[in-house]
Amino acid sequence: MKEKQALDMLGALSQETRIRIVRYLVGCGEQGAAAGDVGKQVGATSSRASFHLSTLEQAGVISSERQSRKIIYRANFDRLGGLISFLLDDCCGSHPDIRACCLGQKACC
Amino acid sequence: MKEKQALDMLGALSQETRIRIVRYLVGCGEQGAAAGDVGKQVGATSSRASFHLSTLEQAGVISSERQSRKIIYRANFDRLGGLISFLLDDCCGSHPDIRACCLGQKACC
DNA sequence: TCAACATTTCAAGAGATATTGAGATATGAA
DNA sequence: TTCATATCTCAATATCTCTTGAAATGTTGA
Numbered sequence A, B: 001m002k003e004k005q006a007l008d009m010l011g012a013l014s015q016e017t018r019i020r021i022v023r024y025l026v027g028c029g030e031q032g033a034a035a036g037d038v039g040k041q042v043g044a045t046s047s048r049a050s051f052h053l054s055t056l057e058q059a060g061v062i063s064s065e066r067q068s069r070k071i072i073y074r075a076n077f078d079r080l081g082g083l084i085s086f087l088l089d090d091c092c093g094s095h096p097d098i099r100a101c102c103l104g105q106k107a108c109c
Numbered sequence C: 001t002c003a004a005c006a007t008t009t010c011a012a013g014a015g016a017t018a019t020t021g022a023g024a025t026a027t028g029a030a
Numbered sequence D: 001t002t003c004a005t006a007t008c009t010c011a012a013t014a015t016c017t018c019t020t021g022a023a024a025t026g027t028t029g030a
Helices: A003-013 A016-031 A035-042 A046-058 A077-091 A096-102 B003-013 B016-031 B035-042 B046-058 B077-091 B096-102
Strands: A062-067 A070-075 B062-067 B070-075
Touching: A003 A016, A003 A046, A003 A077, A003 B003, A003 B016, A016 A035, A016 A046, A016 A062, A016 A070, A016 A077, A016 B003, A035 A046, A035 A070, A046 A062, A077 B077, A077 B096, A096 B077, B003 B016, B003 B046, B003 B077, B016 B035, B016 B046, B016 B062, B016 B070, B016 B077, B035 B046, B035 B070, B046 B062
Parallel strands: none
Antiparallel strands: A062 A070, B062 B070
16 A cells, blocks of 8 residues: 555544544445444534545545445445555554554553 | 544554654664654654654654653554554454455455 | 754644535435 | 435535744753
C-alpha cells in the first residue's frame, strides 16, 4: 500500500462516528448493511451517516452497492489488512517489539 | 487500548510530515533522535517540526526527554503495537481475512 | 555575564472537517 | 402517476488543523 492511500485511511478512521461504522460493518461481514441501518447503529442522522460513509468510501475503507432502494455498505477487508501491513512493515519497519506486541506475544497498553 | 487513545493515535498518524517522523524515529530505535535532526530529516522548519512532534507526543505515539540542550524523541513501541492490536482485534474483530492479509499469509493491496 | 545553540511558543491566516436541517434524487409499490 | 421509502446533496456555521515567521525559553561554554 502506498503512503498516500494509508494516510487517507488513517484520517478516515480517526473519527469516533467513523470507527464505529467500521466496527459495525466489519461485524456484518460480506453481507454488509444498508446506510440507514448503519446510521441507526451509530446514532447518526441520515445526512451525518451519509457524510461519514462517503468519507470512508472515498478513503477506500468501505465500498457500496445499490440494492433496489437501499445502498449496502461493506468493509473492505483487503484494504484494512493492507493498512495494518503498512503500519507494521512500512511505517514501523517490522520492528520486533511492535510485531510481538500486536500479535499478542507481548503485553502492551 | 481504549477507543479514545486509538483515535488520537490514528489522527496523529494521518499526516504526511508526522508519518515520516514516526518512520524515522522507529528506525532510530531506543536511541531516538533530537528534534533538530528529525526536522532536517523530514524537511520541516523548527517550529513546524516542533508542532508535529508535540502532536505526536500528546497522542502517545512518541515520547521525549531532555538531554542537555537537545530534546530527544523516541517512538513508543508499545503504544504502536497497541494501536495495531486495536485495529486488528477491537476494531476489526479479529476478522480472519484481515489477520491473514496483514500477516503476509494472503496478498492484499 | 554573554553569546550561540536547540527548541518551543505565540499570533495570524488559510484551509479542511463536522454538524445541522432543508431539500433533491432515485426506487418500488399501490 | 402518486406516494412512501431510502439516501444523498447543499448551504451555513462552528470548530479544528496546518503553516509561517517572529519572539521567548532554556542550556552550555567562553
